[in-house]
Amino acid sequence: MMGNKTEKMKDKKNRPIDAGDRQIKTGRSSRLKQQQKYLAAFMAVLLAFSTYVMMDTFFITRVYSDAETSAIDAQEQDGAADTDENAADQSDAGASFDSSGEETQNGTENDSEAGNQHSGNRASGGISGKDGNTHGRMKGGKGGKGHGPDKGGRPGSHSSESDEETGTDANSSASVSSGSSASAASGSSTAGSLGSDTTQDFSSSAVSTSDSYKDDNVSITLKEYRENDTTIYVADVQLKDSSYLKTAFAQGSYGKNVTAKTSEIAESAGAILAVNGDYYGAQESGYVIRNGKLYRNKALKNQEDLVIYKDGSFGIINESEVTAEQLIKKGAVQTLSFGPALVQNGNVSVSENEEVGQAMASNPRTAIGIIDENHYVFVVSDGRTSESAGLSLNELAEFMDGLGVETAYNLDGGGSSTMYFNGKVVNNPTTGGSTTKERSVSDIVYIGK
Numbered sequence: 001m002m003g004n005k006t007e008k009m010k011d012k013k014n015r016p017i018d019a020g021d022r023q024i025k026t027g028r029s030s031r032l033k034q035q036q037k038y039l040a041a042f043m044a045v046l047l048a049f050s051t052y053v054m055m056d057t058f059f060i061t062r063v064y065s066d067a068e069t070s071a072i073d074a075q076e077q078d079g080a081a082d083t084d085e086n087a088a089d090q091s092d093a094g095a096s097f098d099s100s101g102e103e104t105q106n107g108t109e110n111d112s113e114a115g116n117q118h119s120g121n122r123a124s125g126g127i128s129g130k131d132g133n134t135h136g137r138m139k140g141g142k143g144g145k146g147h148g149p150d151k152g153g154r155p156g157s158h159s160s161e162s163d164e165e166t167g168t169d170a171n172s173s174a175s176v177s178s179g180s181s182a183s184a185a186s187g188s189s190t191a192g193s194l195g196s197d198t199t200q201d202f203s204s205s206a207v208s209t210s211d212s213y214k215d216d217n218v219s220i221t222l223k224e225y226r227e228n229d230t231t232i233y234v235a236d237v238q239l240k241d242s243s244y245l246k247t248a249f250a251q252g253s254y255g256k257n258v259t260a261k262t263s264e265i266a267e268s269a270g271a272i273l274a275v276n277g278d279y280y281g282a283q284e285s286g287y288v289i290r291n292g293k294l295y296r297n298k299a300l301k302n303q304e305d306l307v308i309y310k311d312g313s314f315g316i317i318n319e320s321e322v323t324a325e326q327l328i329k330k331g332a333v334q335t336l337s338f339g340p341a342l343v344q345n346g347n348v349s350v351s352e353n354e355e356v357g358q359a360m361a362s363n364p365r366t367a368i369g370i371i372d373e374n375h376y377v378f379v380v381s382d383g384r385t386s387e388s389a390g391l392s393l394n395e396l397a398e399f400m401d402g403l404g405v406e407t408a409y410n411l412d413g414g415g416s417s418t419m420y421f422n423g424k425v426v427n428n429p430t431t432g433g434s435t436t437k438e439r440s441v442s443d444i445v446y447i448g449k
Contacts, residue, residue, distance in 0.1 A: 208422055213272055218244055218447060220273050222421055227399060229389040230362070233419050233427050234403065235273050235378040237447055242312025242374055247277060247290045247334050249443050254288070254295045256281045259440035262418035263425050266446055274420040274446035275366050275378050278338035279412040281442035286337035287324045290443075297324035304341055306368070306409035308334040314370045314407040316341045336409060336445070342367060342397035343408040350397040362390035364417035364430070368445060369405030377403050378445070380419040380426070384433035415439040420446075 206215040211222040217240040225232040239245065248269040250260035258281060266274035280288050280296070286303055288296035292310075299319040307315040310331040317327065319337070327335065341349050364383035370376050379400065383390020391399070393410065400408035415431030416439050428436045 210422060210424075213422060216240070218272060220421070220447065222426065225399075228362075228391060228395050230381050230383060230391055230395075231388040231427075232379065232381045232391070232399065235419065235421065237273065237376045237378065239312070239374040239376075239447070242308075242310070244447055244449070245308065245312060245334075245376065245445075246448055247443060247445050248274075249290070250281075250441065254290075256284075259442055261438040261440055262416075262429075262444055263420050263438060265441075265444045266420040267423075269444070269446055269448055271420065271444070271446035271448045272422065273378060274444045275368070275380055276412055276416045276418050276441045277443035277445050278336045279416060279442045280337065283337075287319060287327070287335045288337070289324060289327060289332050289335040292328075292333045294324055294328055299323070300337065303337055304339040306334075306336040306339075306341070306407075307332045308336075312370075312374050314409070316344055316407065316409070334445075336368075336411060338409075338411050340393070340410055341407070342393070342400050342410050343369065343405050346401075346406050348394075348397045348401050350393045352392070352394045355393050362392055362395075363414055364427075365391050365393075365396050365413045366411040366417045366419075367396055367400060367408055368411065369400050369403065369408030371404050371406065377405060377408075378419065379403075380417050382428045382430075383417075384414075384430055385428070386433075388428070411445070412441065416441050420444075 206213065208214075213220040219238045221236045223234050223236070225234060237245075246269070248265050248271070249255075250258050250265050252268065260268075262274060262276045265271075278286075280286065283300070285298040285300040286296070287299065287305055288294075289307075301320055303319040305317050305319060307317055307327060309315065310333050324335070343349060362383055365379075365381045367379045368376065369379070377400070379396075381391050381396070382388035396410065397408070415429060417427065418429045418438055418441075419426040425438065429438050430436050431439060
């Protein structure tokens with residue numbers, strides 16, 4: 001029997017420790033161990049969060065802003081050679097076609113369709129002046145062009161030629177012909193309606209559905225096409241005047257590392273319709289003129305730009321042949337520095353033989369084009385998925401030509417390619433094809449108040 005005998009514990013120096021001291025020390029030790037566990041767990045969570053933030057800031061953003069990830073995707077999928085050394089950071093201006101070929105610039109990869117490899121002094125269409133300025137003719141649709149009702153009744157398609165070009169010099173915008181504006185035909189086996197659910201109105205007189213918008217100043221019709229195993233979205237836009245064709249920066253600010261999703265920029269700008277721009281922030285050079293203000297005047301050698309003038313006309317220029325300041329004097333309100341030009345003077349300006357590297361691959365694309373005075377088309381194609389293969393530059397150019405455009409220009413594409421209309425993203429943006437997700441970009445081209 002132990003009886004009342006109490007065995008005392010001793011400390012390291014063999015001094016007795018009573019029960020109270022032992023309990024206190026044990027409790028302290030237990031709490032300390034528990035606190036250490038909590039601290040270790042907190043540090044693990046903090047490390048994981050810090051790692052995520054660093055990857056999001058330094059890795060994910062670079063993938064989105066540079067074309068290399070897209071180029072690698074295209075190479076793996078299409079076996080294309082990596083030949084995008086001269087790719088340039090493309091600025092945000094509205095081109096009516098999906099641009100997504102990959103070309104590397106300054107050691108980084110932009111999800112662009114090697115647009116700058118096709119730029120250079122190719123501004124041969126239109127009426128050229130000594131400064132290399134080229135303004136596309138604006139006609140009321142192309143006679144004999146287009147695909148007719150059986151091909152989707154694309155806007156700008158006519159059965160007879162009724163256009164008359166008026167001359168202009170390099171110091172003025174393209175003159176508008178007296179031909180009537182082409183309107184989008186309805187019904188086709190390849191073009192489908194996107195629905196008719198009523199969505200938000202942008203003015204008291206506006207009538208808006210999921211595939212159309214109309215008020216006193218703006219008319220937009222959205223149609224979906226299926227060509228080359230690819231889903232293509234076309235917004236046919238007619239404006240009272242060109243002031244409704246605008247551009248906007250991510251977060252409302254100009255800057256190299258300032259980005260946001262196309263839909264977020266569009267919502268902030270109050271856009272009715274928007275597409276991603278040229279991702280000017282991925283480059284150190286290339287003209288940036290937005291809404292009449294000059295932000296960057298550093299020229300990129302042989303870069304082919306789209307210029308939108310105050311009267312709404314389109315022109316294709318070579319940065320090596322004209323300064324940004326000269327463009328401002330000539331009435332430029334927007335420049336988009338991606339490329340290449342797809343259609344000039346009503347003729348396809350990109351051939352299959354001109355396409356190199358990743359630009360030959362099928363990719364998501366974004367483009368913009370002009371049919372007639374204040375009559376535009378915004379175009380985006382899905383790509384890199386089993387449902388939609390994507391388009392090559394030549395396929396995009398041929399499609400734009402079929403819409404009846406006089407001038408068309410390729411914008412940033414790949415994972416950047418996004419179309420926003422009436423408060424929603426219309427297409428299925430993707431970088432690698434495994435998930436549908438918008439990419440953050442530098443800028444948009446949009447229609448708004």
